[in-house]
Amino acid sequence: MTLPALLQVLASGLLMGLLYALIAVGLSLIFGLMDVVNFAHGEFLMTAMYVVFGLWLVTALDPVLLVPVTAAVLFAAGAFVYLAVIRFAMRAKANIGMVQIFATFGLAILIQGLAQFLFSPDYRSIPTSWLGNRTLAIGDVFLPLPQVFGGLISLLAFAGLYLLMNRTDLGKALEATREDQGAVALVGIDRNKVFALGWGLGSALVGLAGAVLAIFYYIHPQVGGPFALIAYVVVALGGFGSVFGALAAGLIVGLVEAFAATLLPPAMKSIAVYLLYLGVVFLRPRGLFGRL
Amino acid sequence: MSNRKKQLLILAAIAVIAGLLPELVTDVYLLNVVVLTLMFAALAQSWNILGGYCGQISLGHALYFGTGAYVTSIMFTTFGVSPWVGVFAGGIFSAALALALGYPCFRLKGHYFSIATIVIAEIGLLLVHNWDAVGGALGITWPIGQDSWWTLQFARDKAPYVYLALGLFIATWLSTYWIEDSRWGFWWRAIKDSPEAAESLGVEVFRSKMAAAALSAFFTAIGGGFYAAFVSYIDPESVMSFRFSLLFALPAVLGGIGTLWGPLVGALILIPFTEITRSYMGGFGNGLDLIIYGALIIVISLVKPEGILSLFRDRAKRGARS
Amino acid sequence: MSCDNILEIRNVTKRFGGLTANADVTIGVKRGEILGLIGPNGAGKSTLFSMIAGALPATSGSLSFAGIDITAKPGTLRCKLGIARTFQVPRSFDSMTVLENVMVGGFMRTPSSQAARRAAEEMLDFVGLGGRADIPAIELTPPEKRRLEMARALATGPKLILLDEVMAGLTPSEAKAGVELVRKVRDLGVTIIMVEHVMEIVMPLVDRAVVLHLGRVLADGKPAEVVRDDRVISAYLGERHRAT
Numbered sequence: 001m002t003l004p005a006l007l008q009v010l011a012s013g014l015l016m017g018l019l020y021a022l023i024a025v026g027l028s029l030i031f032g033l034m035d036v037v038n039f040a041h042g043e044f045l046m047t048a049m050y051v052v053f054g055l056w057l058v059t060a061l062d063p064v065l066l067v068p069v070t071a072a073v074l075f076a077a078g079a080f081v082y083l084a085v086i087r088f089a090m091r092a093k094a095n096i097g098m099v100q101i102f103a104t105f106g107l108a109i110l111i112q113g114l115a116q117f118l119f120s121p122d123y124r125s126i127p128t129s130w131l132g133n134r135t136l137a138i139g140d141v142f143l144p145l146p147q148v149f150g151g152l153i154s155l156l157a158f159a160g161l162y163l164l165m166n167r168t169d170l171g172k173a174l175e176a177t178r179e180d181q182g183a184v185a186l187v188g189i190d191r192n193k194v195f196a197l198g199w200g201l202g203s204a205l206v207g208l209a210g211a212v213l214a215i216f217y218y219i220h221p222q223v224g225g226p227f228a229l230i231a232y233v234v235v236a237l238g239g240f241g242s243v244f245g246a247l248a249a250g251l252i253v254g255l256v257e258a259f260a261a262t263l264l265p266p267a268m269k270s271i272a273v274y275l276l277y278l279g280v281v282f283l284r285p286r287g288l289f290g291r292l
Numbered sequence: 293m294s295n296r297k298k299q300l301l302i303l304a305a306i307a308v309i310a311g312l313l314p315e316l317v318t319d320v321y322l323l324n325v326v327v328l329t330l331m332f333a334a335l336a337q338s339w340n341i342l343g344g345y346c347g348q349i350s351l352g353h354a355l356y357f358g359t360g361a362y363v364t365s366i367m368f369t370t371f372g373v374s375p376w377v378g379v380f381a382g383g384i385f386s387a388a389l390a391l392a393l394g395y396p397c398f399r400l401k402g403h404y405f406s407i408a409t410i411v412i413a414e415i416g417l418l419l420v421h422n423w424d425a426v427g428g429a430l431g432i433t434w435p436i437g438q439d440s441w442w443t444l445q446f447a448r449d450k451a452p453y454v455y456l457a458l459g460l461f462i463a464t465w466l467s468t469y470w471i472e473d474s475r476w477g478f479w480w481r482a483i484k485d486s487p488e489a490a491e492s493l494g495v496e497v498f499r500s501k502m503a504a505a506a507l508s509a510f511f512t513a514i515g516g517g518f519y520a521a522f523v524s525y526i527d528p529e530s531v532m533s534f535r536f537s538l539l540f541a542l543p544a545v546l547g548g549i550g551t552l553w554g555p556l557v558g559a560l561i562l563i564p565f566t567e568i569t570r571s572y573m574g575g576f577g578n579g580l581d582l583i584i585y586g587a588l589i590i591v592i593s594l595v596k597p598e599g600i601l602s603l604f605r606d607r608a609k610r611g612a613r614s
Numbered sequence: 615m616s617c618d619n620i621l622e623i624r625n626v627t628k629r630f631g632g633l634t635a636n637a638d639v640t641i642g643v644k645r646g647e648i649l650g651l652i653g654p655n656g657a658g659k660s661t662l663f664s665m666i667a668g669a670l671p672a673t674s675g676s677l678s679f680a681g682i683d684i685t686a687k688p689g690t691l692r693c694k695l696g697i698a699r700t701f702q703v704p705r706s707f708d709s710m711t712v713l714e715n716v717m718v719g720g721f722m723r724t725p726s727s728q729a730a731r732r733a734a735e736e737m738l739d740f741v742g743l744g745g746r747a748d749i750p751a752i753e754l755t756p757p758e759k760r761r762l763e764m765a766r767a768l769a770t771g772p773k774l775i776l777l778d779e780v781m782a783g784l785t786p787s788e789a790k791a792g793v794e795l796v797r798k799v800r801d802l803g804v805t806i807i808m809v810e811h812v813m814e815i816v817m818p819l820v821d822r823a824v825v826l827h828l829g830r831v832l833a834d835g836k837p838a839e840v841v842r843d844d845r846v847i848s849a850y851l852g853e854r855h856r857a858t
Contacts (some may be wrong), residue, residue, distance in 0.1 A: 037403050088594045097402070098349070102545050103593040105538065110586025116579025221579070225534075229410065236407045271418050274411040281404055282396045290404075475721045475730070482707050482718045489705035492667065493770055494693035494722040550709060 001262070004140035009258045011138075015147040017254020018154035022209040023227055024234035025161065025246040026202035032241030033174060033198040036086060036100045040108035042228025043115075044203055048074050048210025049219045050115055053124055062130050063215050067153065070211040071204045078203025079196040081107065086199065087192065108224075115221040124219040131215060146216040153212055157205060158247055164201075165243070174198055226270075233277045239290025249288060252276070296473065299552060303465060306556075310458045314451035321571075323450040327522065329563040330457035331515060336543035336555035337464040338511035343541060344550035345468075345477060346504040347484025348398070349406045352413030353512050353540045356386040358532030360513025361520040362420065365432040368443070368521075375444045379517030386513035387506040394505045398498055410534065417532040431527025434520070444521040453522050460518060461556070464511050468552055471507075480504055481550070512540065546592045548599030557601050562588075620645040620774055620805050621666070626675030628661050628829075635661040636829045639675070643774070648796065648806045650820035650837070652813065654849060657826040659809045660702075660778075666807070667699040667776055668692040680773065693722060698772035702779050704759040706751040713738065713747040715762055719769030730769075737765040741795060757788050761795070768799065775799065777808045781815050789815050817841065825849070 001009075027041045038044070051070045052063050059066075089103040131145040165171035176187075177194045217223070234253050238245025253273050260272030281287060313326055335357070343349050363385055364378035373381075397408050421429055439446045446452050471477040479500045482490035487497050520526050547558025565588065569581040596602055621643040628636040636658040643649050651659050664670040666677065668689030676685045684692055698719075707715050716737050720730030738744045741761040746754065754762060760780050767775055781792050789812070796819060800806055810816040817823065817837040825833040825840055827849045833840045840846055 031403075085590060085594070089597075098545055098549060099593050099597040101349070101406075102542065103590050105542075106586045106589030106591075106593060108586070109582050110590065113579035113582025113584075113586055117583060120578075229414070232407050233411060236404055240403060265422065267422055268418055271415050274415050277411055278396075278408060281400055281408060285400050285404060287404070473727050475725050475727065478710075478714065478718050478721055478727075478730075481709055481714075485707035485709050486705040488669075489701065489707065490718070491689050492669075492693060492699050492701070493719045493766065494690050495718070496690055 007141045009262055011141050011143055013255035013258030014251060015151040017251035018151040019209055020230055020234055020254050021247045021250025022154040022157055023206055024231040024250055025243055026205035027231050028235045028241060028243060028246045030198060030202040033177060034195055039101055039104040040111060041231055042224025043108045043111035044206050045210045045227055046115060046224035047111060048207040049214040050119060052211045052214040053126060053219050056126055063126050064130055067208060067211040071207040074207025075200040075204035079200035082196045082199035112221050121221055126214055129215050150212040153208055157208055161243060233273060237277050237280055237287055239287030242289040245287060245289035307458060307462060314454050320450060323454060325564050325567045327453045327457045329559050330461050332539060332543055332563050333556045333559035334461040334464045335512055335515045335540045336559055337468055338508050339540040340544040340555050341468060342504045342508035344544055346480035346501060348501055350409040351406050351537050352409030354532050354536035355413040355416045356509040356512040357516035357536055359386045359389060360516030361526045361531040362426055364517030365520045365526055366426060369432055369434060374442050375517060375521045379514045382513040382517045383510040387510040390505040390509035391502055394502045398501045413537060417528050420532060421528040431525060434524040456518060460515060476503060546599060548601030551601050554599050554601045618644050620680055622678045624676045626665060626672045628665060629673045634829055639831055641824055643805060643807060646805055647821040648800055648819060650816050650823040651807060651809045652823055653826035658829040659826055663776060663778060663809050693770055696773035698767035698770050699776040700763040700767050700778050700780060704763045706759055706762055708752040710751055711748050712743060712751050712762060715751050716765045716769045719766040722770035733769055737769045741765040757784060772804060774805045777806060779809055779811060781810055781812045793819050
């Protein structure tokens with residue numbers, strides 16, 4: 001492979017990896033906070049894409065401008081899902097692990113059904129955006145602007161998340177609740193509020209990713225599935241509950257996938273990612289940075 | 293009469309009722325639903341062995357289902373071997389596969405394990421999809437021939453399939469029944485509740501998990517072989533996709549995980565429901581069937597997390613006390 | 615050290631990275647005795663306990679049980695050889711009844727569920743839980759759960775049983791019943807090692823006391839002598855000021 005080609009693959013892999021990391025970090029956050037794996041995560045991504053699409057239909061604004069709004073909508077949706085559904089799943093006396101897996105599965109199916117009902121199964125896309133079909137050229141490497149935008153948003157989100165977790169009261173509350181759920185009640189921290197905010201935050205993050213994806217990806221009710229699977233792999237690879245792990249693993253997965261695509265038939269590039277996951281966890285059963 | 297003997301009596305009653313259904317029901321579509329319900333009850337029962345009793349949540353059982361389907365199909369279409377032999381070959385092959393995979397996988401815990409099972413099944417799906425020798429994306433079609441019990445092909449008569457599916461369910465049920473009161477059964481449940489305490493009592497945790505996995509895979513694969521004979525056409529997406537992995541687990545969880553009757557109860561509720569809503573509403577592609585299906589799953593998991601079976605148990609307890 | 619010893623701990627050391635939890639511990643446990651393992655917080659009692667049970671490997675040193683070197687043997691094998699243990703926080707099998715819990719232990723000795731059931735029923739009667747056999751284990755009171763732990767461990771037919779703080783947090787009458795039970799276990803011929811905090815209950819019960827302090831054996835002898843040992847008193851004096 002020539003050097004420019006190598007750099008091209010590297011760059012595409014990193015950009016996609018940043019996006020994967022952004023999709024995954026919300027999942028990891030929620031898990032780290034309350035030990036719940038959201039099996040409707042892919043559907044949250046899909047919802048974000050439809051939100052952007054819907055807003056674009058109504059306002060005709062450039063989707064780039066709609067990204068923050070979408071994140072806010074997903075924040076509210078996530079908090080709502082916690083309060084309306086998840087909160088009850090956590091009250092189960094038995095099989096708590098099972099209940100939340102299947103309750104969120106039911107949620108995933110429900111959301112898919114809703115999307116189909118409201119928008120039909122047809123593929124949608126947003127054909128006009130300032131980012132459009134433009135590419136950024138650095139030397140011999142060509143980077144599509146939407147993906148660059150996505151990478152930037154991801155980096156900003158991670159930076160913001162870092163600041164939030166380490167410098168704000170909310171971040172400390174999240175951290176404290178993660179460490180010891182029982183004790184925080186004694187200190188006057190309302191567990192439900194913290195969890196709702198946690199879900200909101202996790203959903204907002206995947207909302208950012210969905211909004212960005214909608215700019216250059218087809219939107220349809222089943223779009224969430226493949227991304228969700230990658231998200232679970234990224235989270236598990238990085239270690240459940242580790243924000244940094246999600247970033248590192250996302251980048252690794254993006255790179256592995258990009259390089260695999262040059263060597264294997266396109267359908268098989270996912271196999272490389274899956275084998276990577278298996279290879280890592282067989283050696284490190286808690287992922288790269290997991291702290292369970 | 294002891295509780296244990298009562299269970300056998302209930303099984304006999306169910307077997308008789310199910311066996312009579314082909315005489316009483318003539319609608320081909322409904323008989324189809326009966327076959328699928330019994331089949332998924334059997335598959336959920338198999339999944340239950342590893343997931344419900346032993347506590348290892350596999351979300352990749354479609355791998356064994358698909359392996360069974362493919363082994364049976366290949367042995368029949370390429371080598372002319374009767375599916376009766378084929379399903380057992382598929383079962384043994386899948387059991388061996390489960391042992392080989394269990395070796396590294398059972399080192400993993402909780403979600404790491406579950407995700408590993410998903411990923412392994414996906415690898416299987418992708419490999420089969422790109423493997424022309426087994427049909428690749430086009431799959432395998434069973435040749436049309438005369439109705440015969442030897443080839444398990446029946447053009448219009450669904451009754452044999454009902455009996456076969458019933459037989460499969462009875463087999464998995466009886467296995468669970470015997471194991472429940474055996475050393476393996478106790479060891480599995482101990483591992484599920486507290487692996488550490490189990491070890492301190494001399495339980496061989498790793499070997500027990502492997503045994504559960506092999507048995508579960510064996511029956512799941514036989515179900516897959518049966519399914520292949522039933523539908524006469526298989527392709528990677530139709531037997532190895534993730535949604536099948538879910539369909540094996542869901543009835544067990546919603547009916548009552550780790551119980552003898554849970555999988556059947558769950559299948560009785562879920563399968564007819566999904567089939568009927570899909571045919572009445574899904575045809576329009578408007579997603580209503582999915583909305584209802586999803587809502588049903590959410591409601592059951594939240595309201596009765598131990599499964600629907602606990603409804604009957606609570607009522608029985610209350611009855612006993614009054 | 616003599617052949618009379620069922621368990622021999624020789625120069626056992628356990629290090630966690632830079633932290634030394636146990637240093638050069640040598641103890642011989644006589645067949646049929648009740649040995650108390652005591653010491654202030656952080657003395658290394660639990661770590662030593664875990665190493666005997668097989669839950670933690672020793673960094674160096676050796677352990678032998680009934681003449682067999684068990685230093686490298688895993689917990690399940692040690693159980694087969696005859697070492698049983700209870701857990702400080704009872705780990706009952708919550709999806710099972712009380713009887714079924716004990717049966718898991720019973721299956722250690724026999725593959726037959728009938729025999730395991732009989733053994734379990736005997737053990738439940740022995741610890742005084744006979745009337746609670748068919749109740750879900752999750753519904754037991756905390757002291758009952760402790761007795762379940764003991765019944766379950768005893769069902770494996772051990773020669774040596776390790777009791778982890780079984781007297782902690784009991785009312786005086788519960789503690790009296792607990793002491794009775796421990797004596798009954800010894801009468802069965804089982805050797806007992808108890809890790810304990812509650813001195814007033816344990817000292818009259820044990821035949822011998824080993825005091826650990828900062829990971830090392832501080833004193834080893836009859837309870838009456840050990841409590842008068844100056845080093846033991848000063849090790850605990852610091853504790854007593856802080857204790858309630």
